[in-house]
Structures are given as structure tokens and as C-alpha cells.
Amino acid sequence: MADLKIKDLHKHYGPVHAVRGVDLEIPAQEFAVLVGPSGCGKSTLLRSIAGLEDVDQGTIEIGGRVVNDMRPRDRDIAMVFQNYALYPYLTVYENIAFGLKARKTPKPEIATRVKRAAEMLGITPLLERLPRQLSGGQRQRVAIGRAIVRNARLFLFDEPLSNLDAQLRDEMRGEIKRLHQEIATTMIYVTHDQIEAMTLADRIVLLRDGRIEQQGRPLELFERPASRFVAGFLGSPQMNFLPGRLVNGGGARAVKLADGTILPLPAGRWGQLAAAHDSEIILGLRPEHMSRAQGPSAPPGAIRIGTTVELVQPTGSRSYATLGLGGQPVVAELQAHDVSRPAEKLELQIDLNRASLFDAKTEKAL
Amino acid sequence: MMRRRAATRLGLRYLTAGAVTIVFLFPIYWLFIISFKTPDEIFAFPPVWWPANIQFANYAVLFKDGDVVVVWNSLVIAGTSTVLAMFFGTICAYSLVRFRTGGDDLAIWIISQRMMPPIVIVFPIFLLYVWLGGVDTYWGLVLLYTAFNLPYVIWMMRGYIADIPIELEESALVDGCSRWQVLMGVVFPMARAGLFATAVFTFVFAWNDFIFALVLTRTEVVTYPVQVTHYFGGQSNFWAKIAAMSVLGTVPVFIAVATLQRYLVRGISMGAVKG
Amino acid sequence: MTAQAAAASHPAHARGPFLERNFKYVIVAPAIFVLLLVGLFPLIYSLIVSFQGLGMIEQDTSFQGLLNYKTLFHDARLWESIGHTLIFTAVALPIELALGLLLAHLFLEKMPGRAIFIALLTLPTMISPIVSGATWRLLFDHHFGPINQIIAWFAGHQVPIIWIINPTTVYPAILICEIWQWTPFMFLILLAALSNVDKSLLEAAELDGAPYLTVFRRIVLPAIWPVMSVALLIRGLDLMRLFDIVWALTRGGPGTMTETVSVYTYLEGFEQFEVSYTAAIAFLVIFLLTVAVMWLLKRMEIAR
Numbered sequence: 001m002a003d004l005k006i007k008d009l010h011k012h013y014g015p016v017h018a019v020r021g022v023d024l025e026i027p028a029q030e031f032a033v034l035v036g037p038s039g040c041g042k043s044t045l046l047r048s049i050a051g052l053e054d055v056d057q058g059t060i061e062i063g064g065r066v067v068n069d070m071r072p073r074d075r076d077i078a079m080v081f082q083n084y085a086l087y088p089y090l091t092v093y094e095n096i097a098f099g100l101k102a103r104k105t106p107k108p109e110i111a112t113r114v115k116r117a118a119e120m121l122g123i124t125p126l127l128e129r130l131p132r133q134l135s136g137g138q139r140q141r142v143a144i145g146r147a148i149v150r151n152a153r154l155f156l157f158d159e160p161l162s163n164l165d166a167q168l169r170d171e172m173r174g175e176i177k178r179l180h181q182e183i184a185t186t187m188i189y190v191t192h193d194q195i196e197a198m199t200l201a202d203r204i205v206l207l208r209d210g211r212i213e214q215q216g217r218p219l220e221l222f223e224r225p226a227s228r229f230v231a232g233f234l235g236s237p238q239m240n241f242l243p244g245r246l247v248n249g250g251g252a253r254a255v256k257l258a259d260g261t262i263l264p265l266p267a268g269r270w271g272q273l274a275a276a277h278d279s280e281i282i283l284g285l286r287p288e289h290m291s292r293a294q295g296p297s298a299p300p301g302a303i304r305i306g307t308t309v310e311l312v313q314p315t316g317s318r319s320y321a322t323l324g325l326g327g328q329p330v331v332a333e334l335q336a337h338d339v340s341r342p343a344e345k346l347e348l349q350i351d352l353n354r355a356s357l358f359d360a361k362t363e364k365a366l
Numbered sequence: 367m368m369r370r371r372a373a374t375r376l377g378l379r380y381l382t383a384g385a386v387t388i389v390f391l392f393p394i395y396w397l398f399i400i401s402f403k404t405p406d407e408i409f410a411f412p413p414v415w416w417p418a419n420i421q422f423a424n425y426a427v428l429f430k431d432g433d434v435v436v437v438w439n440s441l442v443i444a445g446t447s448t449v450l451a452m453f454f455g456t457i458c459a460y461s462l463v464r465f466r467t468g469g470d471d472l473a474i475w476i477i478s479q480r481m482m483p484p485i486v487i488v489f490p491i492f493l494l495y496v497w498l499g500g501v502d503t504y505w506g507l508v509l510l511y512t513a514f515n516l517p518y519v520i521w522m523m524r525g526y527i528a529d530i531p532i533e534l535e536e537s538a539l540v541d542g543c544s545r546w547q548v549l550m551g552v553v554f555p556m557a558r559a560g561l562f563a564t565a566v567f568t569f570v571f572a573w574n575d576f577i578f579a580l581v582l583t584r585t586e587v588v589t590y591p592v593q594v595t596h597y598f599g600g601q602s603n604f605w606a607k608i609a610a611m612s613v614l615g616t617v618p619v620f621i622a623v624a625t626l627q628r629y630l631v632r633g634i635s636m637g638a639v640k641g
Numbered sequence: 642m643t644a645q646a647a648a649a650s651h652p653a654h655a656r657g658p659f660l661e662r663n664f665k666y667v668i669v670a671p672a673i674f675v676l677l678l679v680g681l682f683p684l685i686y687s688l689i690v691s692f693q694g695l696g697m698i699e700q701d702t703s704f705q706g707l708l709n710y711k712t713l714f715h716d717a718r719l720w721e722s723i724g725h726t727l728i729f730t731a732v733a734l735p736i737e738l739a740l741g742l743l744l745a746h747l748f749l750e751k752m753p754g755r756a757i758f759i760a761l762l763t764l765p766t767m768i769s770p771i772v773s774g775a776t777w778r779l780l781f782d783h784h785f786g787p788i789n790q791i792i793a794w795f796a797g798h799q800v801p802i803i804w805i806i807n808p809t810t811v812y813p814a815i816l817i818c819e820i821w822q823w824t825p826f827m828f829l830i831l832l833a834a835l836s837n838v839d840k841s842l843l844e845a846a847e848l849d850g851a852p853y854l855t856v857f858r859r860i861v862l863p864a865i866w867p868v869m870s871v872a873l874l875i876r877g878l879d880l881m882r883l884f885d886i887v888w889a890l891t892r893g894g895p896g897t898m899t900e901t902v903s904v905y906t907y908l909e910g911f912e913q914f915e916v917s918y919t920a921a922i923a924f925l926v927i928f929l930l931t932v933a934v935m936w937l938l939k940r941m942e943i944a945r
Contacts, residue, residue, distance in 0.1 A: 050536075051539075051540075052536050052539070052540075072536075072539045072540045073541070073543065073544070077540060078540065079536075079537065081533040081536070081537055082533075085533035087556075088556075089555050089556070089558075098538070099540075099542045100542075102541060102542040102543045102547055102551075103542040146537075146541070376752065379747060379750075379752060380752070383747060386744065386747070386762070387758055387761050387762060390761075390762055390764075390765055390821065390825070393765075393773075393777065393821065394764055394765070394776070396779060396780060396787060397772070397775075397776045408785065409784070409785050410785060411785050412790050413785055413786070413787045413790050415787075454671045454675070455672055457668040457669075457671075457672075458668060458669050458672035458673070460668060461664075461665045461666075461669040462669070464665075465664075465665035467669050470939070474935050474938045474939055475680075475935065476676060477934075478931055478934040478935050478938060479676055479679075479680045481878045481930060481934045482680070482927060482930060482931075483881065483882035483902070483926060483930070484882065484884070484903075485882070485884065485903040485906045485907055486922070486923035486924075486926045486927050487679060487683050487927075489683070489687070489906070489910050489919055489920070489923050490682065490686040490687050490690070490920065490923060491679065491682075492911075493690070493916070494682065509675070512675060513676060513678065513679035514679065516672050517676070520672065544660075544661060545664040546660060549668070570767060573769070574768070574769035574771075574772075575769075576769065576770065576771040576884070576885045577884050577885065581907075591771040591772065591885075594769075594771055594772060594775060595771060595888075595889070598775075605779060608779075609779070612769075612775060615769060615772065616767075616768055616769070619767045620764065620767065623764075623767055624760065627756075627760050
């Protein structure tokens, strides 16, 4: 079990500056997820940790030792690849045993460790099969088995579930989480899927253009995003962003939207806005913080507004309605059986306690 | 109506295919048949299309005179040079593909070496071999064939190696393999089909070569194509021997091609076409 | 994974055994060494020897300057041999291409037994060119060769063509042998290339009602051009160094009528022992060919 420390890491691919000064510390046994849009540098970062890429600047420390100049095989890490990387001409048993054999582990020990890993992943009956006889999910298990069997101190996952269909992905996600609970090794997991990030991570590291945009516990990033980018990346459907201005109306702070709608902010939030006055901002509202008004009056901090329904998309467990607010379409979450129809009027209740505010220019949270 | 038309088309295709095949195979048939004829039948006019008896006297003569040793020579030389060219060529191709060693220029220079007319190569090599004592030796021809086949092997294996998913190699590296173990334990097994196809063509080239062997052999290490030309006389040609020796030299190739024919389409298309 | 990433994923490590650090050089070394020996050495050696005066009569190793090269330019027989070689190439290559295309189209659609036909048609290419030449000598023999007999059937009377001596028939004889042997090569390559043409393009054209000739020119030809150009290059170069077939059929005769550059060079070097002169020819050919081919390949690689 080792911790990971990355200091001021830079990596260029020709003219492209793929990793720009990343500082990262992952304590031992933590499950860290590197997430971000394509091209953000997460795979490059992972491969650098593995030793499959050279770095141009900065240090990588595993378990207190700088590993920059060490070959991948000497770093004591295990890696699971997106395309499973199973050797088609070897049986499942031989695939899992491959690394141990390369390190000249004695045969009886190989047998014990392979059997134990296979049991843990439920693939014992498959040991004599060839990869082409396995399903996608089974192949991924074998790939994970090959990683487990080495008892490495650091596990790397490079988008392992991207090639699986949605149902299988849900199932495997749970398995990986359970795996971490069982063997408690430090794990670094790369994905572009924010649901995987939210459900698996002890720590999310959100990357953008080669830099860390924000890192922390999943709920922290979700509820207190440091920037508009973070807010828009996590959460599905995406947070609604409405441009507007901070205004004062009779001693109270409010947001004035593009079409003139005024949304007064709860008093508890005025403190954080002390600096920004009459500035352009972006208001962020998550669909789940907006709903059809029910009951006699709005709870404190919430406000009610009349809107017109444009579109309704039912998903079975809930419905998402696209409505007009502040002169632009926003998505709100309604109950599954809500019978709104396009062109109908709807009274919308917005919980402004949970709203996010971003500076329009810097896009950072206020 | 459509089915009638399709059937007629298919029938015509078979007819044409059959005719074309007969035309292309006739010379080979003729060569084989001559080797089974008696001298009277060979020199008969009008030509005898099918001999009265199939007789192996012509082959027996070759065995008796010891000329058959040339087939053995060809086998040893072609076989050895193929193994050497395949091994060194494949590992070289690996370096070119995965590490871009030498960049495009090296790759192009290597391929251009294949294009040299053998005569201009063999002449200075002959002078060198005279000096080194390599004329009329096994190693002399093996070295030359290996060298001449390397560009082809490198070119072909480049394509096959590039098709191997790189994650397999990376996974092996992380798991504990050295570069050499990755090359031997992952790349070679994965490229097996390509190795076979390329090996067949490499072997056939060395096996069938004439001009290198003509220049660099005298009496000790004659290969079968050169031996065939020994039967050409000033006045008359020993057609029976020519035919028999030719057949002896051709049948192994036919067998090799027949057994490995499913690997060969790519080999012949020079790897320029995928799959 | 991007091509960049793929190429870069084997970084050099400062620590580790020698083999690991210099792996990419070590595995390239044996092949490069052998190739230099056989590729560079002849070039340099030919150059040196070509400046000397080694010949049948004299054994002068002193510096002769460009004497041999001057002789080269005035050597009518050499230029004639170049002409012969070009004729062979210019006639055989288009015919092989056309026949190869026709055959490829014939076997393009699946049909039962197709694999057998294709395997059988490959056989001529697998034979040693010397054997192929010898075979056609047999076939063309004016006494007991079947070719004349078959012609006699069509003509109704005996037609004793002395194929390999009659100046009119000598070129066709060599060309027939060469085309017979190597058309299957073009056929196989073109078959593979045609099979890889995007079917949806062809189907769209068929729906549009375009005649096949147009479809071929506009869609098929551009699609198979990369492969076809490689095949033409290889076959073209092979034709330029024609030796075995000519040697077996005519030895360059009658006289020097069918002498190719390779045949002439061989005779000068190994029967006339004009060592330095042959070296001059060898050097020029190697040098010019290397430059031309490298330039050509670079253009094609860039296009690819």
C-alpha cells in the first residue's frame, strides 16, 4: 500500500502541452478518480504514473520514492486497460499468471494466487478458456484478476468500463467498489464518465486542459463547485446556467436575469457576495433544485415564478421539463406522473439556497 | 428471370475461370509431363500429350548421379537464410514501428535496398568474397540471401507489428516483462500469421534465385536453379534432366504454398492492403 | 490512443541494464549491419574499382579518373541494352496490369471453389524464373514444342516458327514467358485491393445507374491506386532487372538483340572480366536507382 505524490508535473507532446503543472497527493489506500473531458490530460497523467510515458518536468513519488527514472516493471504497480489487453493465445489462467511468470515466481505460488484472485472475481470456472470465448464483462474481470494477483501497492485503471454496455457498466462499477473495500489498495482510476467518478471516488480530481480544476470529495465538488466548469461537468442532467447581474433592491441582494426577471437571494448568502456589486454573474441552478410549486407558499429561501412548458422528457423515475426562464430554456425536474404538456403554464419553485453563483468573466465561484 | 440471368453469369464465370486456369497451368503441366517421358516421347513430333507410361527413369538418373544434392543445398541455404532474415528482420521492424528508430528516412532506405538489381550487388560482393574466401561456400550464399531478404521481411513485418494492440505490450511491461520478454513473449506470438506468410515468400525467393547462386557457386555448393542451367548444352539440351530437376525444385514450393495458402494473400499484397 | 501516444509509449529509462536502455538500437543493429554490408559496401567498392583500370588484359590499379565512365557513355551496346530493357518493361507492365485487373474482376465475387482457382493461378509466380524460362524453351521448341503444334491446328498447316532465334518472334517469346509468370502476381494484389473498396460507394453508384466504366474510373481506380502504384513500382523495377528469363531463353541473343542491362553487365563482368568497367556500370546503377527510389518512396509515403 503506497501513497502517491506528484509535484509540478509537465508533459509535452510536440507542440501540445498535455499536462501543465499538476500537483497531486493521494494518501495510501485512497480511491482517486481522474476525470475530465477528452484531451484534459487524465490518461497522460495515468500513463506517466505507470512509467509508460516520460515526463518533461516534475517528480512522481510512489511510497516515498521518486520513480521518474524507474521502468514500469520496477514501480510495483498494476494496471487495467480499457481494451482489457488479454493475450488471445493464452488461457485465462495463463493470462492472469503472466506477470508472476515473468517475475519467475515459483509455480505452486502462482497457482495459489491465481486461484484466489479468480475466486474473488467469480471467474474460477473460466480458467481454462481462451479470451475469445468470454463475454466483455468476463474479459474485464480477467484483466482485473491479472492486476490483483500481483499484490501491487498501486492500482491504475485506464477507463476500464468504457467498452461495456450500460447495464454491464453498472454491475462492474459495483464490483470495482467492492474490490477496493476488500483489498484496500491505493487506486487511481481514469474515466470521462462523471457517474463513475461520483460513485467510486474517495477523491475526485477534475482535470481540464492539463490542469487540476478542482479536487476533493465527490459531494464537495458537487455541492460547492469551484468554477462553472466543475458545476457543469458533474450532475446529470447538467446544471442550468443563466447569465445575469447582481443588483440591490431595497437593501436586498438579488439576481436580475437577462429578461428582467428578479430573483431575490436568501439573506444567508449576502455575506459571500460582499465584494461583487452590480457585476455580471452566472446563476447556476440544478434541475433537481427546481420543481412544481406545491403547498400554500414557498419555503424560506425559495421563490415561485410562472413559466411556460416547452418540452417534457419522461425517464420513468422522473420527468424533465424544459421551461422558459430568464429568456432561455432551463431544465427542471418534475415528478414522474406530472402531466405537464408543451405550452402549458407551470408555477416553478426555485430553491435559491442551493443555487451557485459564478463570476461571469472568471467563471469562478463567488 | 433474375435467377436465370445470375445462373448464366455464374456459368460463364466458371467457363472463363476454367479456360484461364488451363492456359496458365498448361506450361507447368508440360514441364511435369516431360519429366515422366522417355527420350523418344520427349523428342517426338507431333508432341505426345500424355505419355504411354509414367516412368521415373529421369529422376532415378538424378539420384544415381548424385545431382540431387543440389536440392539439399538449396534447402539448407534457403532455410537458414530465411530463419536468419525472419529473426533479425522482425526485431528490426519492431524497433522501427514502436520506437520510430531512424524515422522515415531509415525505413525508406531499407526498402530501397530491395530494389537493387541483383547483378550490381553481386558483382562487388563477388570481388569481396574472393578476398574473404566466401565463393562456393554455404555461408557466402546464406549471408547474401539473408541480406537481400531483410528489406522484404522488415517491410512486411512492420505492417503486421503495427496491427498488434499496443496495450498488450504495455500490460506486459507493467506486469514485469523486460523489453526483450515483451518482444519474444508477446509480439512474436501475436504476429504469428504474418511470420508464416512472410517466411514462405522469403524462402521461395532464396530457393528460386538464380543470379546470386550463378555467380557465387562453383562446384561445391551448387543450388538447383544453377544445376538446371548446367543441363543446357551447346548442341543439345538434356531436356529430361532439365524437366526432372525443375520438378524436384518446384514441388517443395508448391507443397509449402498449398499448406500455408490462407496466410498468403496478405503476403503477396505486400501488406499494402489490410487483411 | 493517438499515434503519438502509441509511438511514445516506450520511453527510455536512465537506469536499468544496458539492453533496456539501448533496446531500440540493439535490435536494429544486426539487420542494419548486414544491410550496410550488402547495400553500402558494393556502392563504395564499385566506386573505387571503377576509378581503376582492372580489365581482362590489364590489371592496372592506379587511378584512371573518369575513363571508365567516359567509355560508358560511348558504349553503344550498353545503351542498346538499356533500350531493350525499356521495351520489355513498357510492353510487359501494362499487359500484366490489364490482365491482372481482368482476372481480379473475374474472381471478385464469391463463388464456390474460388479459393482453389486462386491457389492454382498463383503457381506460375512460385516457380523459379530460370525454370520458367526453361519450360517455355521447351514449349517454344520448333521441333517438338506444343506451341507450334497448337498454332498448326488453328492454321491448318505446319508453322515451324523458330521462336527463340527468329528476330521477329524473339521478343514476343520472352514477353509471353514473363507475362505468363507474373500476371498472377498483379492479379493477387489487385484482387485484394478491389476487395477492400468500400462497398457502399459501389452500391450508391449502382443505384444512380452509372455504367461500370465510369464507376471504375471515378470510384474504383482512386481507391485502389495506393496499392496499385506499389505493385507497379515493384514489378516495374523487377522488369528493369530482367535476367533469368532472358538467360534461359536466348542468352541475350540472337546476337545481342534481346540483351538486357543485367545480361550485358553479367557478360562484361564474368565473361569478359572487365572488372573496372563493370564496377562503373554497377556504381551508376546503384547510385541513380537509390536516389530515384528513395525520392519516389518518400513521395508515396507522404501521400499515404
